[in-house]
Amino acid sequence: MTIKEVREKIQKRLKKSGIEDFEYEAWALLEWKLGIGRAEYFMDPDRVIPDEAWEDLNAVLREREQRVPLQYLMGSCEFMGYSFDVDERVLIPRQDTECLVELAVEKIREREEEHTCRVLDLCTGSGCIGISVKLLCPEAEVTLADVSEGALDVAKKNAWNLGASVRLVQGDLFENVQGTYDYILSNPPYIPSQVIEELMPEVRDYEPRLALDGTGDGLYFYRRITEEAVYYLNSGGCLLFEIGQEQGDDLLSIMKEQGFEETEIRKDLAGLDRIAMGRWPGKKEP
Known part of the structure; x- marks a missing residue:
């Protein structure tokens, strides 16, 4: 999948799970699990990611769909x-x-x-x-x-x-x-x-x-x-x-x-x- 497809898939699944800030969280997951920030994303949205990278991200996404807080999944929070x-x-x-x-x-x-x-x-x-x-x-x-x-x-x-x-x-x-x-x-x-x-x-x-x-x-x-x-x-x-x-x-x-x-x-x-x-x-x- 391309990173554009990945982002769209994340947003769709988070929104379906009732997560209001699904757009922000999609960006956060992309940066955390794939190391892709917004600037890098827009430079090459059609870049293909390895299957194993998606599998790793998808495992976290499934937990988030169960409403496990993103901060707990990431293990950190800014304050x-x-x-x-x-x-x-x-x-x-x-x-x-x-x-x-x-x-x-x-x-x-x-x-x-x-x-x-x-x-x-x-x-x-x-x-x-x-x-x-x-x-x-x-x-x-x-x-x-x-x-x-x-x-x-x-x-x-x-x-x-x-x-x-x-x-x-x-x-x-x-x-x-x-x-x-x-x-x-x-x-x-x-x-x-x-x-x-x-x-x-x-x-x-x-x-x-x-x-x-x-x-x-x-x-x-x-x-x-x-x-x-x-x-x-x-x-x-x-x-x-x-x-x-x-x-x-x-x-x-x-x-x-x-x-x-x-x-x-x-x-x-x-x-x-x-x-x-x-x-x-x-x-x-x-």
């Missing part, structure tokens, strides 16, 4: 311009989450305190949030924490691959976290349990339920983290969450009830509520 390894043990990094990193980096760079900035990335998963912060703010001390040992294995590999010196802690939220921090960042599970079955197959059937399920109303982990964060934040420290687009008002109430000040919601590029943040006025003793 903040960095390539992160991903597999079924971690949530696939989303572009929306970059808003959390960008805001954290902005706040860290505005700091006037002389002591080293300490950052905790809670529910770290692949480590994309904390590692990106470390790469963009090398002077910060960054700790990654997660309940899943498998997720921390992925995060450890990503930190090594990207040259980020971070500390990793395994435990249920703050269970094994030590010391206090200037910034606590978290993208916790926040999807209500009853909504998960309505999600697209890639998410519902393949991404870890542990990283998705926020229990009954989706706010369980926000409540726990906010209640416990006050013992781990320095005076004037900030708590920053990624949130679902309809959770902003609830998060503001939760944070205010715990005594956080300067609470606010930041929107993403689509104009949807995406980040909840608040400042802790004074450290509590356990």
